Amino acid sequence: MKCVICKHGEMIKGTTTITLERGISTFVFKDVPAQICDNCGEKYVDQQTTRALLKKANELIENGTEVDIRKFQVAA
Numbered sequence: 784m785k786c787v788i789c790k791h792g793e794m795i796k797g798t799t800t801i802t803l804e805r806g807i808s809t810f811v812f813k814d815v816p817a818q819i820c821d822n823c824g825e826k827y828v829d830q831q832t833t834r835a836l837l838k839k840a841n842e843l844i845e846n847g848t849e850v851d852i853r854k855f856q857v858a859a
Contacts, residue, residue, distance in 0.1 A: 784818070792822025799826045801855075803840045810840050811852040832857075 786792040797819040801812045815836070818827040828836070835857065843851050 786820035786823060786825055788825040789820060789823040792820035792825075794818040794827065795821050797826075799828070801828065801836060803836065805840070805844060808840075808844050808849050810843055810848075810850075812836055812839075812855040813853070815855045816857075 784794045786794060795818065797817055798814045799817045799819065801815045803810045803812070815828060816832055818829075819825070832855075836855070
């Protein structure tokens with residue numbers, strides 16, 4: 784797949800760090816699976832992974848967490 788940003792690079796499997804902010808809350812997820820452009824470095828996270836990230840962020844907000852840094856883990 785070609786990168787939609789630079790139009791030159793090919794996408795390769797890798798991992799990235801995603802930071803989500805809402806209001807006073809900030810969450811950092813490390814080792815998130817992604818497709819990464821080998822030319823410009825643009826990162827793409829699939830829909831299933833995005834849903835899991837947003838679900839976990841919402842759970843953390845509901846629990847009153849303001850800052851959290853964790854390694855991303857796919858639910859079994």
